Amino acid sequence: MMRRELTGRHVLIITVAAFLVVIGVNLVLAVRAVGSFPGLEVPNSYVASQVFDADRAAQDALGWTVTPGYDGRELTLAVRDRDGLPARVRTLSATVGRPTHTRADIVPEFVYTGGLFRAPVTLEPGAWNIHVLATAADGTQFRQRLDHFARAAVK
Secondary structure: OOOOOOOHHHHHHHHHHHHHHHHHHHHHHHHHHHHHOOOOOOOOHHHHHHHHHHHHHHHHHHOOEEEEEEOOOEEEEEEEOOOOOEOOEEEEEEEEEOOOOOOOOEOOOOEEEOOEEEEEOOOOOEEEEEEEEEEEOOOOEEEEEEEEEEOOOOO
């Protein structure tokens, strides 16, 4: 068996090739990440910042908490006031979607029954965000993003 000598040129080629692989993989991942995530919570962050403190104070004064539930067929939202009673909600809507892209976003039609807002939905297993927008009886806007993890149904 013939052995070849490892020269400085060989080491340089191996090192450059390794760095090119790492840089290439990073570029592919960066392009895929930027292309799949819209990155927007609000269309204009400056305009949103001008009313943020006032909106937050009004929303905090409501004292509402929203708790999601999902049984594999139905998404429920329990909106409670600071005393734990069902809050007086005039309107409620929600967008349910994946944290990383908007392709799977849905806007379920909620019906209020038994102290809960209920909507039939099918969520694949994994992480979901629920963007809740509600209006109180006095007209105060309530916004909240809920993180939800749907588990695979056991069959």
